[in-house]
Amino acid sequence: MFNYELFKTETEINDGNFGDALQQALEIEIATIPVYLFTYYSINRSPNQTAISSALITSFMAGGMGMEEAKTKALEMSAEVMVFANKAGALIMSVAVEEMLHMAIAANIKQAYTEEGPQIIGRSPSSWPAYLPGHDPKFPIDRRPLSHDQLMTFLKIESPKPFAEKNLKTTVIEYKTIGLFYEMVKAYLTAAQPPCDGDKPQLLKGNGYYAPNNIDTLFYNKEHKPNFVNAEDSGDLVHIKNAKTACDAIDIIIEQGEGNNAPGFDEHGQVNCAVYDGDFDDKSKSEVSHFEKFSRVYCQLRRLTEQFEQAGIDEATFQSFFIRNFKKNPSTSEYPANLQALSTLIDGVYSYIFVMIENCYRKTEHTQYEIFMMGVHKSMIFILDWLCGTINGYTYTDAKTGVTYTCAATFQDYQFGLMSSPKSQLLALFANALTYYPSLSYMQVRFDSLPDVSL
Amino acid sequence: MAIIQYSASQAGCGGGPAGSIPPNVPNPNPPVELHVCMGLNACQGHDRFGTNNCAGTGYCATAEFHVCHTLNNCRSQGGCGLFGTAEEQDKPGANDCSGQGSCAVPIQAERFSTMGENAGRSTWLAARKLFEERMTKAARRSIGSAPMPCGPTTAWLNAQPGGFGSCGSSGSKICSFGFNDKTTNSQELCEGGKISEEWAVELRPAKHHKK
Numbered sequence: 194m195f196n197y198e199l200f201k202t203e204t205e206i207n208d209g210n211f212g213d214a215l216q217q218a219l220e221i222e223i224a225t226i227p228v229y230l231f232t233y234y235s236i237n238r239s240p241n242q243t244a245i246s247s248a249l250i251t252s253f254m255a256g257g258m259g260m261e262e263a264k265t266k267a268l269e270m271s272a273e274v275m276v277f278a279n280k281a282g283a284l285i286m287s288v289a290v291e292e293m294l295h296m297a298i299a300a301n302i303k304q305a306y307t308e309e310g311p312q313i314i315g316r317s318p319s320s321w322p323a324y325l326p327g328h329d330p331k332f333p334i335d336r337r338p339l340s341h342d343q344l345m346t347f348l349k350i351e352s353p354k355p356f357a358e359k360n361l362k363t364t365v366i367e368y369k370t371i372g373l374f375y376e377m378v379k380a381y382l383t384a385a386q387p388p389c390d391g392d393k394p395q396l397l398k399g400n401g402y403y404a405p406n407n408i409d410t411l412f413y414n415k416e417h418k419p420n421f422v423n424a425e426d427s428g429d430l431v432h433i434k435n436a437k438t439a440c441d442a443i444d445i446i447i448e449q450g451e452g453n454n455a456p457g458f459d460e461h462g463q464v465n466c467a468v469y470d471g472d473f474d475d476k477s478k479s480e481v482s483h484f485e486k487f488s489r490v491y492c493q494l495r496r497l498t499e500q501f502e503q504a505g506i507d508e509a510t511f512q513s514f515f516i517r518n519f520k521k522n523p524s525t526s527e528y529p530a531n532l533q534a535l536s537t538l539i540d541g542v543y544s545y546i547f548v549m550i551e552n553c554y555r556k557t558e559h560t561q562y563e564i565f566m567m568g569v570h571k572s573m574i575f576i577l578d579w580l581c582g583t584i585n586g587y588t589y590t591d592a593k594t595g596v597t598y599t600c601a602a603t604f605q606d607y608q609f610g611l612m613s614s615p616k617s618q619l620l621a622l623f624a625n626a627l628t629y630y631p632s633l634s635y636m637q638v639r640f641d642s643l644p645d646v647s648l
Numbered sequence: 649m650a651i652i653q654y655s656a657s658q659a660g661c662g663g664g665p666a667g668s669i670p671p672n673v674p675n676p677n678p679p680v681e682l683h684v685c686m687g688l689n690a691c692q693g694h695d696r697f698g699t700n701n702c703a704g705t706g707y708c709a710t711a712e713f714h715v716c717h718t719l720n721n722c723r724s725q726g727g728c729g730l731f732g733t734a735e736e737q738d739k740p741g742a743n744d745c746s747g748q749g750s751c752a753v754p755i756q757a758e759r760f761s762t763m764g765e766n767a768g769r770s771t772w773l774a775a776r777k778l779f780e781e782r783m784t785k786a787a788r789r790s791i792g793s794a795p796m797p798c799g800p801t802t803a804w805l806n807a808q809p810g811g812f813g814s815c816g817s818s819g820s821k822i823c824s825f826g827f828n829d830k831t832t833n834s835q836e837l838c839e840g841g842k843i844s845e846e847w848a849v850e851l852r853p854a855k856h857h858k859k
């Protein structure tokens with residue numbers, strides 16, 4: 194990951210640090226991906242409604258409520274949890290999907306404006322808590338399950354306005370919000386008009402690389418109607434050919450992340466649960482920004498938590514209905530041997546996605562297309578998602594504390610060696626996992642058919 | 649469960665009606681055409697069981713079953729809906745090459761598209777429409793009714809040998825939290841309706857930004 198300590202004295206973008214600034218932008222986008230994915234997988238999007246309802250009925254009746262009234266209220270509240278759990282998952286996944294878009298846009302810009310092109314391999318955070326490169330104030334980003342605290346971290350990442358952070362030592366002043374950082378890049382591009390090479394390979398629209406909505410970015414409302422949370426007009430890949438196209442692409446990143454002059458936190462630094470015009474990021478006003486999506490989750494989680502507490506069910510019990518018991522910042526190395534094999538494989542698949550994406554910037558059209566479609570999509574949707582679902586089905590006891598946790602995919606950067614191809618190493622990780630989990634053998638053909646790309 | 653409705657007036661439909669649901673045995677003589685679902689076969693005897701009598705009346709896919717985006721073997725062997733771009737999702741069962749199918753095969757009746765013009769509407773009906781257009785325009789063939797009016801239901805597919813799978817983490821498409829009839833959405837899809845909503849629209853009208 195970007196060593197921003199070496200960059201700390203810079204407060205503006207100039208000819209000397211322009212390439213580093215573009216790499217910094219890329220790594221800001223990459224840094225968000227494992228965090229959002231970790232929290233996403235902490236959510237059980239299809240909780241057991243009967244269990245929730247039964248707990249509520251028991252609690253209501255213990256408080257003297259009659260059976261019929263208790264049943265009616267329990268049905269209403271349990272349905273709200275069913276909708277909310279799925280909605281929270283859809284909203285976080287919809288942001289993760291757009292962060293992948295932002296990473297590709299940032300990589301396109303660096304490809305067009307620098308000799309070395311985007312550096313993607315090995316840039317996912319390697320230690321936790323992570324920090325956004327150059328953000329002032331510096332704040333810790335942990336991989337944690339869904340909670341109010343974790344959502345506050347998400348909101349800080351996506352904040353459209355600078356915010357104050359107490360009890361943290363601020364380090365170097367680089368930028369106050371991601372949007373302001375990108376505004377600095379835009380200002381430099383516009384003023385300096387640096388040379389741009391739009392002919393080098395980029396990830397471009399019209400190739401099937403990016404789709405804002407899929408089955409995982411929707412949730413079902415109380416009447417079980419599917420609701421899409423992303424809009425088709427909110428942004429797409431952009432071919433970077435000059436300063437104007439680069440600035441247009443950056444505007445997509447800013448607006449999807451922070452909205453359009455949205456107010457952000459309230460004057461007390463708290464989450465503002467109202468919705469404003471500026472919270473929308475698209476012309477048709479069918480999609481809200483990442484900041485606002487997280488605000489909606491935060492506000493509804495708070496409201497439901499209070500409702501359940503009033504019904505006699507404490508916060509921990511309420512959250513256990515739909516949030517998996519993940520340890521904060523787990524490491525693959527602390528898992529028992531069998532789960533370590535599976536977790537290492539997941540880390541390998543996760544990291545191989547970045548290897549494939551970086552290779553897309555070195556390859557010409559058809560090869561690039563094959564890597565992306567047969568590799569990145571297949572790894573993301575089919576392999577990674579199914580492996581994460583598998584590992585979530587296991588628990589382990591932490592050796593230090595004796596606490597039992599649900600096993601989480603750690604999304605750690607797996608460092609492929611140079612002595613053999615990354616794919617052959619990935620296949621070896623799969624073979625090792627198979628010794629513990631032979632039922633995964635149905636994935637063999639999918640691993641075999643992944644593109645063989647280099648570091 | 650619907651059965652094949654034979655009509656003598658359907659030119660090109662030789663051999664008479666199948667008469668009953670075929671046995672759950674894959675056709676020992678693989679058909680020439682590989683297609684992705686019930687009611688999408690161009691020829692007699694070209695469904696999974698080899699017993700259908702007419703174009704469009706076959707019971708199930710002849711393409712290899714698969715569960716997700718990009719996993720189709722070849723041209724016209726990809727399902728659709730759930731994942732992929734608008735362009736991909738506008739061509740269920742009519743993709744140009746391997747890896748370009750946007751979702752699982754076969755296409756269950758309850759599946760809806762998530763991108764493009766067909767977003768929120770039945771994927772199987774879109775596939776059937778493309779199939780009918782192909783039969784009319786290029787092959788000039790009459791076609792029979794599909795065994796089920798909106799494609800195979802999940803329940804029927806799950807009862808078939810080899811089972812059925814599809815990806816996605818947002819939960820069952822046939823469900824109720826206690827405030828709807830489980831089959832209502834499926835029925836709306838079957839009638840060609842759009843069942844999805846855009847969530848953020850409910851947040852309008854937005855309040856103006858307070859300075």
